[in-house]
Amino acid sequence: xxxxxxxxxxxxxxxxxxxxxVGHEIPNVDVSELxxxxxxxxxxxKNKPVIIAGALESWPALEHWTSEYLAQRMGxxxxxxxVTPDGRADAVxxxxxxxxxxxxxxxxxxxxxxxxxxxxxxxKDEITYAQSQNNSMSEEFPALMDxxxxxxxxNEAFGGRPEATNFWIGGNESVTSFHKDHYENLYAVVxxxxxxxLLPPSDAYRMSMKRYPLAQYKRDASCxxxxxxxxxxxxxxxxxxxxxxxRQRMSADESAKDALFWDDELPRPLAAHVGPGExxxxxxxWYHYVRxxxxxxxxxxxxxxxxxxxxFDCKAAYAMMCEKMAGDSExxxxx
Amino acid sequence: xxxxxxxxxxxxxxxxxxxxxVGHEIPNVDVSELxxxxxxxxxxxKNKPVIIAGALESWPALEHWTSEYLAQRMGxxxxxxxVTPDGRADAVxxxxxxxxxxxxxxxxxxxxxxxxxxxxxxxKDEITYAQSQNNSMSEEFPALMDxxxxxxxxNEAFGGRPEATNFWIGGNESVTSFHKDHYENLYAVVxxxxxxxLLPPSDAYRMSMKRYPLAQYKRDASCxxxxxxxxxxxxxxxxxxxxxxxRQRMSADESAKDALFWDDELPRPLAAHVGPGExxxxxxxWYHYVRxxxxxxxxxxxxxxxxxxxxFDCKAAYAMMCEKMAGDSExxxxx
Numbered sequence: 001x002x003x004x005x006x007x008x009x010x011x012x013x014x015x016x017x018x019x020x021x022v023g024h025e026i027p028n029v030d031v032s033e034l035x036x037x038x039x040x041x042x043x044x045x046k047n048k049p050v051i052i053a054g055a056l057e058s059w060p061a062l063e064h065w066t067s068e069y070l071a072q073r074m075g076x077x078x079x080x081x082x083v084t085p086d087g088r089a090d091a092v093x094x095x096x097x098x099x100x101x102x103x104x105x106x107x108x109x110x111x112x113x114x115x116x117x118x119x120x121x122x123x124k125d126e127i128t129y130a131q132s133q134n135n136s137m138s139e140e141f142p143a144l145m146d147x148x149x150x151x152x153x154x155n156e157a158f159g160g161r162p163e164a165t166n167f168w169i170g171g172n173e174s175v176t177s178f179h180k181d182h183y184e185n186l187y188a189v190v191x192x193x194x195x196x197x198l199l200p201p202s203d204a205y206r207m208s209m210k211r212y213p214l215a216q217y218k219r220d221a222s223c224x225x226x227x228x229x230x231x232x233x234x235x236x237x238x239x240x241x242x243x244x245x246x247r248q249r250m251s252a253d254e255s256a257k258d259a260l261f262w263d264d265e266l267p268r269p270l271a272a273h274v275g276p277g278e279x280x281x282x283x284x285x286w287y288h289y290v291r292x293x294x295x296x297x298x299x300x301x302x303x304x305x306x307x308x309x310x311x312f313d314c315k316a317a318y319a320m321m322c323e324k325m326a327g328d329s330e331x332x333x334x335x
Numbered sequence: 336x337x338x339x340x341x342x343x344x345x346x347x348x349x350x351x352x353x354x355x356x357v358g359h360e361i362p363n364v365d366v367s368e369l370x371x372x373x374x375x376x377x378x379x380x381k382n383k384p385v386i387i388a389g390a391l392e393s394w395p396a397l398e399h400w401t402s403e404y405l406a407q408r409m410g411x412x413x414x415x416x417x418v419t420p421d422g423r424a425d426a427v428x429x430x431x432x433x434x435x436x437x438x439x440x441x442x443x444x445x446x447x448x449x450x451x452x453x454x455x456x457x458x459k460d461e462i463t464y465a466q467s468q469n470n471s472m473s474e475e476f477p478a479l480m481d482x483x484x485x486x487x488x489x490n491e492a493f494g495g496r497p498e499a500t501n502f503w504i505g506g507n508e509s510v511t512s513f514h515k516d517h518y519e520n521l522y523a524v525v526x527x528x529x530x531x532x533l534l535p536p537s538d539a540y541r542m543s544m545k546r547y548p549l550a551q552y553k554r555d556a557s558c559x560x561x562x563x564x565x566x567x568x569x570x571x572x573x574x575x576x577x578x579x580x581x582r583q584r585m586s587a588d589e590s591a592k593d594a595l596f597w598d599d600e601l602p603r604p605l606a607a608h609v610g611p612g613e614x615x616x617x618x619x620x621w622y623h624y625v626r627x628x629x630x631x632x633x634x635x636x637x638x639x640x641x642x643x644x645x646x647f648d649c650k651a652a653y654a655m656m657c658e659k660m661a662g663d664s665e666x667x668x669x670x
Contacts, residue, residue, distance in 0.1 A: 021648040040375060046646060202653070313355065314352050318649075
């Protein structure tokens with residue numbers, strides 16, 4: 001556990017960062033108010049999230065992307081879907097025997113039309129999500145590339161093109177558990193609403209990070225998804241904080257486990273509701289938990305994100321210290 | 336004293352910040368390699384010092400500023416000089432009874448010509464330094480304003496004009512003790528060489544900060560400078576670290592006092608030798624210790640600095656935490 005004196009400093013820092021700069025609400029700006037320099041100075045340099053409107057006006061995607069259009073453009077192409085029974089991939093789960101593990105989804109290659117159908121009419125205990133982060137836009141969806149374009153002001157600000165551009169297609173049930181990325185992220189929503197809950201890197205001590213055995217969903221003989229431990233065994237450091245469980249305070253056990261996350265005297269996560277045509281600047285190393293809402297109902301939530309190299313500077317070094325201060329002992333095998 | 340576990344984190348951070356980004360040498364760039372955006376992104380956003388050449392080429396000052404020229408332009412104008420017996424103003428000193436105090440210089444208004452004369456031919460135990468930081472360029476030296484100009488690329492980068500522009504005129508004996516400023520600083524040298532020794536804000540724990548009674552040099556009946564305690568008593572938090580004393584390891588006492596500063600396993604201060612026509616970007620909150628060398632001999636060291644508002648963002652919050660971690664107990668009355 002974190003020592004009391006270290007915890008006192010970290011708690012003060014949680015407040016200080018909000019009080020000095022980040023506040024308790026994510027600002028909204030129009031892209032016309034930004035220059036590459038002012039975007040960098042006022043947000044990136046400060047590692048401060050912002051929602052940017054009007055940045056996708058040149059994207060045909062905004063007008064064209066319906067299920068029907070996508071199906072027609074993609075034709076017989078195969079894509080990779082992440083499949084879980086409950087929409088919670090890459091998250092801490094319990095095995096039937098109660099053991100906590102870090103669960104990968106089943107990865108399944110399927111025709112795009114079948115994927116859309118599965119999204120619209122999910123089978124029982126089969127939630128699909130296109131969430132590949134291997135530059136999936138050009139790898140899996142080349143037929144849609146002409147409908148989007150890179151954000152030139154962002155390329156200029158970051159001083160280079162994105163490292164990866166990923167396409168995300170999901171439904172109401174898919175949730176992404178708290179984690180952080182070593183990238184600067186511009187997350188553009190084309191259809192539906194993405195809801196991000198964000199905590200700054202300095203709040204690492206609230207994530208209750210532990211090491212979990214790695215498991216993955218596999219289909220059993222009757223084709224049902226079952227969690228199986230990976231062989232040979234591997235461990236993954238991850239946060240068990242489940243925003244939904246915390247919110248509902250599902251059990252005394254759960255709320256105790258996430259006590260620091262849910263501490264009433266610590267600031268709540270910042271919430272970003274990002275709708276069609278909006279772009280979230282999600283700063284590097286911020287912890288994020290993501291839900292989504294289809295709108296209109298039955299249409300998938302469509303989003304494209306751009307990952308840019310992050311600066312490994314004093315901010316990164318400070319964030320790393322905060323993680324270490326959160327206690328190496330916490331990144332120990334979960335008991 | 337700082338607890339061992341906190342000290343371990345701070346020591347690791349000292350190394351991490353150098354290893355990730357700042358390195359052990361200050362980079363030199365030509366102003367032609369910078370844009371306002373790249374300057375902000377590659378240095379300001381990273382809180383990383385850099386020496387910039389070629390930025391003063393439009394300054395008549397570079398060509399014209401000699402003692403003779405300055406004396407002629409300033410005519411009978413009075414300026415404020417800081418006067419001390421040894422060139423160490425705003426530093427921790429010992430009173431004759433051995434008590435450590437924070438010593439202000441005597442401030443003395445004098446004709447500019449007399450000031451120059453005092454610089455060139457110092458009287459015994461009388462070191463003068465023009466170091467007013469009240470926007471002194473326009474307050475005290477309006478006749479010289481046409482010889483310099485603001486750095487437009489910097490104004491664009493910072494998104495506004497400087498808060499203050501100060502003129503510095505000194506000789507070999509004047510030294511500025513370790514301290515930090517709550518400003519972004521562009522420090523332009525016109526004549527002579529300024530030598531800065533720099534430590535990042537995260538090295539606060541190496542500064543051995545304590546609170547010292549405030550004292551000031553005053554002239555006694557025989558007109559000699561004597562340190563006098565201020566009435567009513569006040570205290571000033573300051574660092575007793577004396578780079579010269581450390582380097583010379585003047586006594587076992589002294590080196591023990593500054594043990595963390597001088598610890599062989601911690602990184603040395605970064606040294607910046609800033610010569611005529613060069614500009615040092617000195618990032619906000621960096622601790623700096625400054626010496627100077629006249630060149631040619633007998634000519635004063637002339638410099639102009641621009642202070643810009645600093646961003647109070649996560650970097651500032653992290654730096655504040657590092658200061659607090661260095662131990663409130665250390666900012667206790669010096670024993």
